[in-house]
Amino acid sequence: MKIAVCVKQVPDTWAEKKLRVDDSTLDRDAADGVMNELDEYAVEEALRLGEAHGAEVTIVTMGPDRAAETIRKALSMGADAGVHLVDDALHGSDALATSYALAEVLGGRGFDLIIFGSESTDARMSVVPAMVAERLGVAQLTFAQKVDLDGTSLTIERVTDSGFDTVSATLPVVLSVVEKINEPRYPSFKGIMAAKKKPVETLSVSDAGLDAAKLGASAAWSSVVDFAARPPKAAGIVVVDEGAGGVNIAEFLTDQKFI
């Protein structure tokens, strides 16, 4: 079986994120880059499926040069190979452009299963997996909290607002996972050493046969008009509980007409 995992490098969630003044894109140099946390669960699920059913796991990422660190991390967790799509022409791509580029790179490589995190912590759109499924015309099994592979039949528990739906499809499948699904492993020392020898293919826009007119900020289907930091919240009232803390809040809530 051939599994691809799409991982994204994002700014560390502990850092304050800012937009760049010049082109309204995320300032990626302002913070350390880390693997999108939910994508760690996607890598872990790929490795587990590979251990149980036998699979070659390829990591696919689109991002600037330093996104190679994120591929390296996934390789040291145990993935077999990496594909890094990197090109200045990709800067400023929106979700439609990203899904176009990823679908082109993924299509035609014969993957049985393509695994995503269910959301990136920077864009927070939760649309790229569904868009890739639409573009490739393959089954979409997303927001999985549990995955069960039986031969070529894949069944998941899709998280809903009220619980979960059971959804199945036959491979090939686009899968996205939520953090509840597993506990990602830490790379071992052996894994880190082994990762150095694993193959990473670096592709430019033209290597990948992509149409540059559909990529980058100038091609984006949506654009930022302006942005501003939210004005700081006016300081509220803080009191120390001296036995009437609950009553104090009730008074505040009454004043504000909540009760």
Add this chain to the structure above:
Amino acid sequence: MGEVLVLVEQSDGAVKKVTTELLTLARSLGEPSAVWIGPGYSDAAAAVLAEFGAQTVYVAGDEAHAAHPVAPGAEVLAHLVGMKAPVAVLVASSADGKETAGRLAVRINSGVITDAVAISADLVATQSVFGGSTVVHSTVTSGTPIFTVRPNSTPPVAGAGAAVRSDVAIELSDAAKKATVTGSTVATKGGRPELAEAAIVVSGGRGVGSTEGFAVIEALADSLHAAVGASRAATDAGWYPHQYQVGQTGKTVSPQLYIANGISGAIQHRAGMQTSKTIIVVNKDAEAPIFELADYGVVGDLFAVVPQLTDEIGKRSA
């Protein structure tokens, strides 16, 4: 005035509150039409859609539309966009809603803006990004603009519509039928409003200490007809189910009132609740960063403060 398509969100045939918000918003952009996917359309549903201004209701009522996730909604909307050339398409910012909008955007080659909190008459969307720290205005520059709109961003206001039914019969593509829903399991604790939609959310964190501790949080929530939320520390510990997690990797909520109990206010938690209109904090550590967001905060033990508050609300609402 141009038509604005609003995808209906429903739960067992009942129109969700977020749809009444979207219809209200749609009226400021054009003439709202509701789009109903799957079986279960009823007079009761029609009455709600009419009350909030839907002039037309497109009903794609085939059983098959409910048997496959997400893709059927996108195909029905794509068909309607082709036929009606609407000025915009509005979808709720739920997991299903965003994915439907995403697939639709690919199908009709149009831009999509997710998690809008407002849309102006000239179709400029306001988004609150990076956990509410930055406010962005953006527009769709290509195709029919598609917006997903956060629950609780527009107060629903009635406005008479005719809700004229128009049936849509389209054959789903083979690709849309590749994934099949075989069952649905409800794990929600009954009786409370849904977290993402609730006007009031009462949350507990590590300070709640245990599963049993959450009884205090639930009692306060019930006294206010609120939903219960939890920090990741609490869901990771298994004290409260994961789907109630608020924050970066959980739900984003933006209620009228958010009450944070025993939560320190890590950046990833704030990312999910910072845009709440009024915030109340109970925490025994006066240095906890969550106090920076508080409209009203009490430094104290939640096991003393919260039950007293619940009692007091009971007395005042009696």
